[in-house]
Amino acid sequence: MSVIDDIDIERPKTRRWSPGNLGWGVLSFAGGIGLWWLATLAGLSELPSPAAVLRRAVELALDGQLWGDMYASLRRVLIGFALGSVLAVPVGFLMGWYRIARAVIDPWIQFFRVIPPLAIIPLAIVTMGIDETPKIFVIFLAAFLSAVVSTYQGVVSVDRTYINAARVLGANDGTIFARVVIPASTPFILVGFRIGLGSAWATVVAAELIAAQSGLGFRMQQAQLYYDLPTIFVSLVAIGVLGLIMDRIVVRIEERLTHWQERV
Template sequence: MTKTDKNKRSIFVRMDKLATIGLGIISFILGIGLWWFATYVGSTNLPSPIDVVIRCFELAGNGQLFVDIFASMRRVLIGFLLGVSIAVPIGFLMGWYRLARGLIEPWIQFFRVIPPLAIIPLAIVTMGIDETPKIFVIFLAAFLSSVVATFQGVVNVDRTYINAARVLGASDWVIFRSVVVPASTPFILVGFRIGLGSAWATVVAAELIAAQSGLGFRMQQAQLYYDLPTIFVSLVAIGILGLIMDRLVGRADEYLTRWQEKGTA
């Protein structure tokens, strides 16, 4: 590829990113407009965007919003990091060794069909009402998503690459490190993104049942007093935090899989 071709490709990439950002801004404006329209024309009891913004400043002013965000973020990050740190090696083990797959996969599939939310009552009864059961159910949600994605990534590695590496005299460790890990990385990162969504859904449900702080706890308290603006503030905060974390994983995906040719429509 010549220098001119590289420059043209760089320009097209930047234009594509700008177009994506522009579409995102337009989508955001349209969404807010539809929300505003629904509150003033429809027969719903939804609070208007301006009501939610005012309530957000009130909660931020007394520090309550930041306390809830910190509590939820702490639970999500601890549970998620614990889940993926254990899921990745187990997923590799299942994908690489048939014996490990036969012993572990049935249990993974068994727990995978049980919603983590169904574990919350059992976790609270057995572990108490402090942070342990909340972090445990988040860990379980992130673990199950990531371990399945890692396993699928390993078993879907093209055998041609592995056979070619063996022909060239590569050992199993070299093949695993230089072929299997890079080829399965896109699957792993998809599992991370799914795990993040599951972690946020789980922490909100856990905070609804037993918590003294957190965005889910705040929504439950607001429900008792029919405080819809506060509920919306918590929902928006969860959405923004989840979006930021998802974008960070997406950036990591772009960097770690930059060798992979990706098509766009």
């Protein structure tokens, strides 16, 4: 038995969402809804009550309109986010590993980062038409820019000590990249995915407000014309729930892939 085997090493905790954490989260949501209900009951706000929003949600769900809008928005987000993330990872690795690639690509990344994807929507509609292509493109752009920067930052943040140690042990560049750089960059990549998801949902709602015939953003625009606040709230809640579920999925994937990382 080695000396290391005799040492009691505290293993990193990998569970972020224990039953206790879930209970606090549910309690937090319940408290927020309670405050909302009290504000409307006391006449302190012109917002619809939670009961009115729930009734409207049931009506929209029963006639199928809510499910259709959720499917349309979710489909656009998933396609644009998947395309943007898949392309961002190799581009980010390329920028971080090769200085020439960084010098060539980074100015373009920074140029498009300062241009809000919402500002590109009119140009995308004019050049790509009014079908699904421009909506998916702007979502792709928002997700790509978030993920590529995080991936690049993950590569350049790898501790040089690990790379030098691998070289001393005889590892070539391919082995170092696969066994050192990629694992060390994974937490950064997944953080970029989470940020990209938020950008994707914000972008799809804006795109549907401008040019769409379905989707949660489109439904909010139509409800605005008739001052239908319960329908607007139903769409907002649906976006929040879908976004939260997708974020929790990415968090669970992160916990699986980075179980070796120490956590607070």
